[in-house]
Amino acid sequence: xxxxxxxxxxxxxxxxxxxxxxxxxxxxxxxxxxxxxxxxxxxxxxxxxxxxxxxxxxxxxxxxxxxxxxxxxxxxxxxxxxxxxxxxxxxxxxxxxxxxxxxxxxxxxxxxxxxxxxxxxxxxxxxxxxxxxxxxxxxxxxxxxxxxxxxxxxxxxxxxxxxxxxxxxxxxxxxxxxxxxxxxxxxxxxxxxxxxxxxxxxxxxxxxxxxxxxxxxxxxxxxxxxxxxxxxxxxxxxxxxxxxxxxxxxxxxxxxxxxxxxxxxxxxxxxxxxxxxxxxxxxx
Amino acid sequence: xxxxxxxxxxxxxxxxxxxxxxxxxxxxxxxxxxxxxxxxxxxxxxxxxxxxxxxxxxxxxxxxxxxxxxxxxxxxxxxxxxxxxxxxxxxxxxxxxxxxxxxxxxxxxxxxxxxxxxxxxxxxxxxxxxxxxxxxxxxxxxxxxxxxxxxxxxxxxxxxxxxxxxxxxxxxxxxxxxxxx
Numbered sequence: 001x002x003x004x005x006x007x008x009x010x011x012x013x014x015x016x017x018x019x020x021x022x023x024x025x026x027x028x029x030x031x032x033x034x035x036x037x038x039x040x041x042x043x044x045x046x047x048x049x050x051x052x053x054x055x056x057x058x059x060x061x062x063x064x065x066x067x068x069x070x071x072x073x074x075x076x077x078x079x080x081x082x083x084x085x086x087x088x089x090x091x092x093x094x095x096x097x098x099x100x101x102x103x104x105x106x107x108x109x110x111x112x113x114x115x116x117x118x119x120x121x122x123x124x125x126x127x128x129x130x131x132x133x134x135x136x137x138x139x140x141x142x143x144x145x146x147x148x149x150x151x152x153x154x155x156x157x158x159x160x161x162x163x164x165x166x167x168x169x170x171x172x173x174x175x176x177x178x179x180x181x182x183x184x185x186x187x188x189x190x191x192x193x194x195x196x197x198x199x200x201x202x203x204x205x206x207x208x209x210x211x212x213x214x215x216x217x218x219x220x221x222x223x224x225x226x227x228x229x230x231x232x233x234x235x236x237x238x239x240x241x242x243x244x245x246x247x248x249x250x251x252x253x254x255x256x257x258x259x260x261x262x263x264x265x266x267x268x269x270x271x272x273x274x275x276x277x278x279x280x281x282x283x284x
Numbered sequence: 285x286x287x288x289x290x291x292x293x294x295x296x297x298x299x300x301x302x303x304x305x306x307x308x309x310x311x312x313x314x315x316x317x318x319x320x321x322x323x324x325x326x327x328x329x330x331x332x333x334x335x336x337x338x339x340x341x342x343x344x345x346x347x348x349x350x351x352x353x354x355x356x357x358x359x360x361x362x363x364x365x366x367x368x369x370x371x372x373x374x375x376x377x378x379x380x381x382x383x384x385x386x387x388x389x390x391x392x393x394x395x396x397x398x399x400x401x402x403x404x405x406x407x408x409x410x411x412x413x414x415x416x417x418x419x420x421x422x423x424x425x426x427x428x429x430x431x432x433x434x435x436x437x438x439x440x441x442x443x444x445x446x447x448x449x450x451x452x453x454x455x456x457x458x459x460x461x462x463x464x465x
Contacts, residue, residue, distance in 0.1 A: 013341040017374045020349050024370065027356075027363030028424070047303075047358045054304050125307070125359070127324060129425055132360040168360060195426075196434065 048122070048166040051134055055122040059261070066261055073152040114227045115267040117142060119149075121260045122166075129195045130174040133157065135263060138165040148226045148266040154254035155179065155220060155230055156263050167265075172201065173257060180221035181232055183212065188221050191232060191251070201233055203249040210247070212238055218251055227266055287336060287393075295331055295351070302328045303358045306449070323438055325445040328355055328365075329417050330453065332373055333410050337391040341377055348373030361425070368421040372413045383409055398454060410450060415443045 008015065119141075123134035137143050139162050149156040149169050157171035172179060172193060179191040181203055189205040203218060216235045220226040233251035240247045306325055332348055352366025359365070380396065381388050383405045394400045396409065418439045426435055 013345070013374070016342050016345050017370065020345055020370050021367060023349075024352070024363040024367040028367070031362035044357060050300075050303070050358070128359070128361075130360075196431075 044163060045165075048134065048163070051123040052136060052166075055120070055136075059120075062259060062261055065259065069152055115269060117265045117267070119143075119167075119263050119265055121263060124257070124260055126171075126173060126257045127198070130176055131171045131257075132160070133169040133171050133260065133263075135167050135169060135265070136165070137265065138163050138167050140164050142267070143167045143265055144267075146225060148224075148268070149263050150226065150230055150266060151255045151260055151263050153231065153256070155226055155232055156255055156257075156260065158225060159265065169263075171257065172253070172255075173198070179226070179232070180224035181218050182221040183210065183218060184216055185210070188223075189249075191218075197250075199252075200236060201251040201253050203251060204246070206247050206249055208240055208245045208247050212247075212249055217254075218249070225268065225271075227268070291331075291335065294334065298328050298331045299351075299354055299358075302326070302355065307359070323442045323445070325442060325449050326365075326418065326421070327446055327449045327453065329369060329372060329414060330410075330450050332369065332376060333413060334395055334397070336393065336395040337380065337388050341374065344373040344376060345370060364421060364424045367424060368417045371420055372417045375416070376413065379409055379412060407447075411443070411447055414446055414450070415439065418443045418446070 117137065119135040119137040121133055122136050123132075125131045125133070133149075133156065135143075135149075143159060143162055145159055145162060147159045149159060155172055157169045157174070158177060159167050160170045161168045170177060172191065174193060175195065180188065181191045182188045183206070187206060187210050189203045191201050191203050193201055206212075212235055214235055214237065218232045218235065220228055220230045220232060222228045231254045233253045236250040236252050238247050238249050306327060309324065328351060331351055332344065335344065335347070348369040349366055352369035353363075355365045355369075356362055377388065384391075384401070391400065396406065398406050401409070422435055422438050422442070423429070426438075429435070
């Protein structure tokens with residue numbers, strides 16, 4: 001026993017060093033799984049508050065740009081509303097569901113599934129190997145894990161940690177997530193991001209024979225957490241991979257991640273129901 | 285000023301400097317054509333480097349842990365910064381005693397700086413620990429050694445930029461304390 005105490009006293013520093021390093025490794029390991037730990041992330045109260053104060057100050061410098069993009073978005077939305085007015089939904093669609101129980105008119109399902117919430121970006125990173133964005137909405141405002149986040153111009157990411165008033169969003173600029181995408185002609189593929197080419201998104205799994213022109217738009221696919229037909233980016237160049245007769249398509253992201261200020265968080269109301277159906281059929 | 289108060293103040297200043305200003309700067313040298321890595325200068329280990337000479341190793345380790353975890357909580361990196369910071373906290377005393385002519389206990393009430401150590405020893409001391417810190421941090425962040433050249437390029441470029449910022453910080457703050465004495 002005495003030897004043991006002497007041993008501990010002699011190597012106290014080394015033991016403390018190793019103990020602290022083990023704590024760090026455990027922390028790293030926990031966050032690299034999808035569950036994550038919400039304590040040490042910028043969704044926690046203290047760092048959330050500091051970032052909020054900072055964003056309150058910086059906010060004023062971007063107001064002019066913000067106005068321009070809001071006006072553009074309004075114009076686009078007005079155009080879409082006009083187009084919808086002229087469609088006879090009763091004739092064109094097969095499935096209908098009432099929006100509210102008191103409402104006697106019917107609507108196409110697709111438009112009633114998603115709820116949009118606005119949020120302001122209070123912290124933003126674009127140069128780590130997994131980039132996170134902190135927003136000023138949390139579980140009190142109805143945000144929960146795995147909701148999709150978009151900006152006025154394109155996709156942004158997926159909610160990963162939520163606290164009462166803040167949430168941190170794993171952005172598309174990350175090696176941890178793939179986004180289902182489709183080209184104009186309906187060909188589907190996945191979007192990934194590589195740290196070595198930080199300025200481009202890469203679309204994979206596209207067959208070689210599909211012809212793509214520079215400047216073509218790419219949209220989100222149907223099987224993703226995002227609502228379909230949200231812009232992802234435009235084609236910069238294509239590279240053919242000889243090995244498996246596929247091609248890589250390099251995209252210019254339509255969202256400018258460097259000056260994000262407002263985002264929309266999308267809640268998919270049918271997500272839980274869909275998940276239950278998928279799980280129950282998987283069990284057999 | 286009291287040593288504890290002074291270091292607490294410095295802790296806050298360096299953390300805020302790192303989180304609010306340096307994290308927002310994206311440095312991309314020749315990034316577009318050659319795919320040069322993008323990086324942020326990490327200046328916060330300077331807090332550990334400037335603690336007084338006779339600080340015991342266990343205190344250094346605990347302060348390194350707190351420093352690292354604080355930076356981690358701001359950057360969503362959970363433990364990666366803390367891991368790298370604890371390593372340099374552990375090695376600090378050895379590096380200092382290797383570089384200085386006298387025993388560490390003889391420097392009573394002083395802290396490492398250009399004034400007490402001289403330009404060359406201080407630069408070697410800080411550059412060694414900063415490069416070590418960056419190497420450990422970036423290897424954990426990338427987590428594969430398949431692209432070793434990219435890792436080295438990232439470490440060297442970030443370390444050079446961090447050292448520039450550290451020298452600027454020291455020039456700004458040592459002049460002030462010299463005039464006060």
